[in-house]
Amino acid sequence: MFDEAVQLLIKNPLLYLFAVAAVGYPIGRIKVFGVSLGVAAVLFTGLGFGSLHPDLKLPEIIYVLGLVLFVYTVGLASGPAFAASFKRDGVRNNLFAVGILAFAAGFTFLLARLLAVKPTLTAGMFAGSLTNTPAIAGVLETIKSYTDTPALESALSEPVIAYSITYPVGVIGMLLAITLAQRLLKIDYKADAARVKGAAGSTEPLHTHTILVTRKEAEGQTLRSLFAKHKWNVAIGRVKHDGHMMVATGASKLAVGDLVAVVGPEEELTRIAAFLGELSAEHIERDKSELEVRRIFVSNQEIEGRQLRHLKVDEKFGAVVTRLRRGDVDMVVSGSTTLEPGDRVRVVARRERMVEISAFFGDSYRAVSEIDIMTFSLGLAVGLAIGAAPIPMPGGVTVKLGFAGGPLIVGLILGIIGRTGDMVWTIPYSVNMTLRQIGLVLFLAGVGTKAGYGFFHTMANGGGLYIFFAGAVITFGTAMLTLTVGYKLLKIPFCVLTGMLAGLQTQPAVLGFALEQSKNDLPNVGYASVYPTATILKILLAQALLVSFGL
DSSP: OHHHHHHHHHHOHHHHHHHHHHHHHHHTTOOBTTBOOGGGHHHHHHHHHHTTOTTOOOOHHHHHHHHHHHHHHHHHHHHHHHHHHTTTTHHHHHHHHHHHHHHHHHHHHHHHHHHTOOHHHHHHHHHHHTTOHHHHHHHHHHHHHHSOHHHHHHHHHHHHHHHHHHHHHHHHHHHHHHHHHHHHTTOOHHHHHHTOSSTTGGGSOOEEEEEEEOOGGGTTOBHHHHHHHHTOOOEEEEEEETTEEEEOOTTOBOOTTOEEEEEEOHHHHHHHHHHHEEEOSOOGGGOOSSEEEEEEEBOOTTTTTOBHHHHOHHHHHSOEEEEEEETTEEEEOOTTOBOOTTOEEEEEEEGGGHHHHHHHHBOOTTGGGOOOHHHHHHHHHHHHHHHHSEEEOTTSOEEEOHHHHHHHHHHHHHHHHOEETTEEOOOOHHHHHHHHHHHHHHHHHHHHHHHHHHHHHHHHTTTTHHHHHHHHHHHHHHHHHHHHIIIIISOOOHHHHHHHHHHHHTOHHHHHHHHHHHSSSHHHHHHHHHHHHHHHHHHHHHHHHHHHTTO
């Protein structure tokens, strides 16, 4: 019966794929001491299935396709945040990330020399200790270029085995490092967050307050000029003047006695209230007698990828967009806000204009559930072509960005560009997350089943213990160096620094833990600022470790 089941899975790879995913995914949701493996559990389930028979492995195309989908969608989603980070401390953060990863690679090299670890295992140990899936994919691609066919199967299994052994401690070690560092450094997260002025940007919780205008300094100036002069990070939706409600457009002028509905972060609202006058107990945003508020889906391809200032909704419809919801995050909008397919904009306008405003933005849930196959495929094709190009390295060897690095770089660039003429490169947030999750599951299931038999054979013979402990040293050493140097020498706020550590580790589980510890959204800032650089650099460093031993 057992042999028949194994043969059934060998002969039916699609059945095998979905069986691994169906078993692994719920296992990943199980929490132990508040920590779960998440989707990474699919990798270990694949290892378990693959250990049952040497031929019980999924076709290579499955994990390659999964990887390409995953990294490209990550690039599209991360591009704008990555570019925006350079307006703040992005250069410093990324140089710091490069230095830390260079240290981690050098440390791995020395440990491998000391313990006489094979180059294939060394590269996998580095990728697993820093939990970087694209890096292990780049290693596999390099091995195919340098290894003869008879030894190829064994060579391809070794880095995945080392990756699988070190991956769990790569997650747990980072969480322990954050816990230890915050105690040793006596971190006060509230005071720490207060040091950051506006860095959380649009991820801060939004509130709506009504402000009574009492100061003469606010009179006679248009809202457009006030925003330009004072750099307000809020949106004003409506003004009540002489008992009548009006939409607050850029050309609107305030007068003493006006009531103004303002949306934004709490600290910013307090600052604006002090300039305009005082907070009012009245809530004019709840008054629906003259104006209506509606959330509208952005699904019109003509406006996707364009900045709000170019749409001129105030001039066309006498309306104003007060906030935007992307995924689960509400953000304040400005004229430079670029709309993406699937965004939900909150519009204030007169009731009779809402039908035409909805038509202008699209407001089709079905449309935002689809993607432009032409632009999506073209972006992937360009990324794969770049990934296939050899990059010369010192010593006469070459490395490639591969299936991981090429699509990631192109995804970042296209995510920043948004659109070219009539071609929209971005995709709806919900579609992006779905494709990303499917891609990661395909990859983890594929590499897990491929290495399963060799993994358990290695562990059963005691050959994996030294790799496990070496990986733990790399992970914990890298984490503590990042947290102490970043906090003590570079004076990076600890809540931002833990997000950077998660980005260096390219590990969502670490980011989730950092968010839980800080009780604010600042770790997202650090994560977004270094994640793309860390991913690309680890792809290159893992391959450099491989070829530096003379593979």
